[in-house]
Amino acid sequence: MTELTAAGWDQGLVFTPPPVDYPVFDPAEVREQAKALAPRYGDPVWPFHVISKNPSSTGDAMHWNRFPDGLREQFRHAAWALARFPLDEVYQVRHGSAMRTRLSASRRFKTVNEWLKFALWMDRRGIGKIGAVTVDDLLDYDRYLVKEQGLARSTCTSLLVGLSRLHAYSSKFLPKEHRLIEPPWVEEGLDDYLPAASALGENSTAPITPETMGGLLIWAMRFVELFADDILAAWNERERLLERVRTAEARPAGEVTKEPLRRYLDQLIAEGRPLPRMASADVTGLKWDVGGATTFIAGLTGTPRATVISVLRAPRFRSYAAANPGPCLLGTPVKGMLDGRPWHQDITFTEVVTLMRHLVTSCFVIISYLTGMRVGEVLGLEVGCCPDPQGPPEAPKRFLIRGREFKGARDEDGNHLSDGVVREAGWVAIPQVVTAIRLLESIAGEGLLFDALVHDVRSPEQRSGRSLSTSTMANRIEYFVKWVNNYVAANGRVGETIEREEGERLAPLRFRRTLAWHIARRPGGLVALAVQYGHMRTIVSAGYASRSRDGIHHLLDLETARTVAEHLSDVHEALEEGQGVSGPAARRLIASAKGQHERFGGIVATTRQAKALLADPTLNVFENKKAYLTCNWDRSKALCEIGRAKSDVPSLDRCQSSCANIARTDRHAEQLAAESASLRQQADSGLLPEPIADRLRAKAETFDELVTRHRADRITLADREEQ
Known part of the structure; x- marks a missing residue:
């Protein structure tokens, strides 16, 4: 275009940057309270937070003196296009869900910050124009991020998607010499250019x-x-x-x-x-x-x-x-x-x-x-x-x-x-x-x-x-x-x-x-x-x-599943060493420990694994450390369910000794014996009133009975295999 008009810039119809006093953001986007802070194109600092309506947003601002001198104006022009205009839907379709047509204020700032990292790398390589970058340069930059910098997969993903967006914006809004060549991951997908997933x-x-x-x-x-x-x-x-x-x-x-x-x-x-x-x-x-x-x-x-x-x-x-x-x-x-x-x-x-x-x-x-x-x-x-x-x-x-x-x-x-x-x-x-x-x-x-x-x-x-x-x-x-x-x-x-x-x-x-x-x-x-x-x-x-997208639900599932997996892994290891289990649910606990070991090996790393573990009724096992027992959860047999709303986990503060879901390990029995000895020592110290001492002795006797019953009824892996 020969005539550069405000209308042309507003519609993204020209390939030249706007005047230095031109608004960076669409005035309609700027928060009412931040109108006076809205930046102009030539300003040395662009505060991106003026267009965020999230009250807790950070004071993100791009300081243009951080860009290399020879590349600053090229990236400023691209950043202005990013700040002003949405991408066509065709870009979103081609690039997938990661390529939104319009970004949030914080994401726009982060994208320009990602471009800064690329600009500094270009400057060290002696590349003076965005249009001079080759595919080999992009592959070298990818290796630099993955191998030399050792960045996490999510960070590399963000940086490479940022370059995809630079390609999209420079191709549409910048002159030819400032247009980034299409990165290879646009056509081939990101996976081969990223570190291993974790x-x-x-x-x-x-x-x-x-x-x-x-x-x-x-x-x-x-x-x-x-x-x-x-x-x-x-x-x-x-x-x-x-x-x-x-x-x-x-x-x-x-x-x-x-x-x-x-x-x-x-x-x-x-x-x-x-x-x-x-x-x-x-x-x-x-x-x-x-x-x-x-x-x-x-x-x-x-x-x-x-x-x-x-x-x-x-x-x-x-x-x-x-x-x-x-x-x-x-x-x-x-x-x-x-x-x-x-x-x-x-x-x-x-x-x-x-x-x-x-x-x-x-x-x-x-x-x-x-x-x-x-x-x-x-x-x-x-x-x-x-x-x-x-x-x-x-x-x-x-x-x-x-x-x-x-x-x-x-x-x-x-x-x-x-x-x-x-x-x-x-x-x-x-x-x-x-x-x-x-x-x-x-x-x-x-x-x-x-x-x-x-x-x-x-x-x-x-x-x-x-x-x-x-x-x-x-x-x-x-x-x-x-x-x-x-x-x-x-x-x-x-x-x-x-x-x-x-x-x-x-x-x-x-x-x-x-x-x-x-x-x-x-x-x-x-x-x-x-x-x-x-x-x-x-x-x-x-x-x-x-x-369902709210993370606390997933976090609860993940932590519950990790707790179950860790406990069953400990039980499996103890059984392999010849230790035993007693109680109405002893055989179920042995089977659960074996099943967890074969499927998860004591490790639950993702919410998908957590959901799979919790969906398996044979693996719903919860340790009650205060009662020195394990609950092999089965709602139909649970005494803690009586008188309360249905739940997907047991109410461990309501465990009852006659419940059919109970199992005890040798470690639980050892803890009961140690606690019994401690109670008797307190009762015999002469420092407590006699009624309290009598209650402690009675509790110790109950613990002793549980230990005796465990030793009489315990079964091991060898016992189970013989039957």
Whole structure:
């Protein structure tokens, strides 16, 4: 075209880049709150987050100075086409589901970032134009990613698909010398160009250990249930003081008086009280700074901060403050009790900011972990998302959380919807979650529960309409753990630290996997709310049941299947070594152990394998470590089924000794004998009241009888083969 018009650019009809002041994104795509941040073509930085309607989206921005000088404008032109125009459906048909006609904001940014990696590789090879790249160059780049870089299969897939997209966009929107040749994997498929397949993704995310998750959840619940009222009262007092400062500083200069400030300072000196100023660090590692003290004094006296600074420069006050520094005590009473004692001394003006941040973090931990929601789904929740259930007062209350899901949210054409879709089935909330939500609602007032402008007032022009980000929450969890462990050490609360995993961050992305792990294995006593895990399987699964694509359902299946496979593998190994099994289901257990070994070998790596294992009724075997037995689950014979809703797993907290599903191994018998000896030792110590000692002896006798019965009835592989 000889005439370059805005209409031509808007329709993608020209092969030249637009003017430097031309909008990068379609103005209709840009969030209302981010209009002022929308980039122009020539800008050195393009913030992609301005077109994302996901409130928890990260602040993705492309800095063009990272591209090599000779290639920068070629890739900028391609990136502008990617940002502006959808691909024709013919490309999607040819390239498959990976080639969407229009990408999400984050995926567009990631694609340009993938092009950056390719551009840097081209520059090292001395290739100055995209159109000069040959098929051999592309094959070399593929080998570089797979062999030299050793990247994971999923990462290589993303990078190669990114080049397929560069080919598609450059062929349609760029001049000939800047068009990428068609990569060979477009025609032949990706598989031959990728590393060997392995089980990756969310299923391979390491769960958080019981010791760590237990401590984290216990302290989060303490903040929400025991400390929250004190923190909120102190926060409100701080806000009252700040409002007094704002009011004082809004008055005309002629109306400002120093008298209230002088009277306050004179009274402090007369009574010998400390003057709020910089002081030593408290148990959290926080320091009272001069600026905070200035604001605090200004709020107490209704005086502008500049006036406070001016008056405090007087030699009389400077010398007194140096000799008598003190904290900025808000004076709000501390009513929360921890083990019969106040959990904290007087809260200070500066410290309450940290405590408030930890309170919000605690709410996030509780909601995220105890619902199984994805991080973005939690951060996207709004005030009013969990209404009180309707119905007669005597009816059981079942709270449901209504919100949006973002993963896999697509329109009718298969394109990503950045603002997500309203979830058809609500997440079921247990009381602890409801309490955390109500607390956040009281703080936020309206809008998002984790609104960035409410919980972090930095850069308001960029954060309007957005929530705290995933990375921010991950950092806040780390700070929360540090505060708790400092608090525990300072207050002599031995054994209450949050244990840290060496080299592992407590990333909130790990919570879903951890919840599934704990529900499947239910480590009694090591994690707060352990008694509820048996019920939470039904609760959480029911909350996700209407949408099979929700990963928590798959994670529950995967963890349950892994638990079963590991246990049956241990049983098989013990039987091979000549050990025995007793109980009504002994022969079934032996057969199950053999069947699992032949089919899975103790390893369940994928959700497909998990479903196959759980679908086999002969492999539904669950160990009850507290009762020292194994349940060979058969619903028709299960005594734990009586009086409860039907379930796909046994209720291990209701095991009965007469159940036909029970089997015991030699290891269980050894554990029973050891526990019996321990009970007798306690009973004979003389340290317990006689009624308690008698109960312990009776329990020990019951254990002894079970051991005797096991030894009399046990069968081995050899016994089974003889019959």
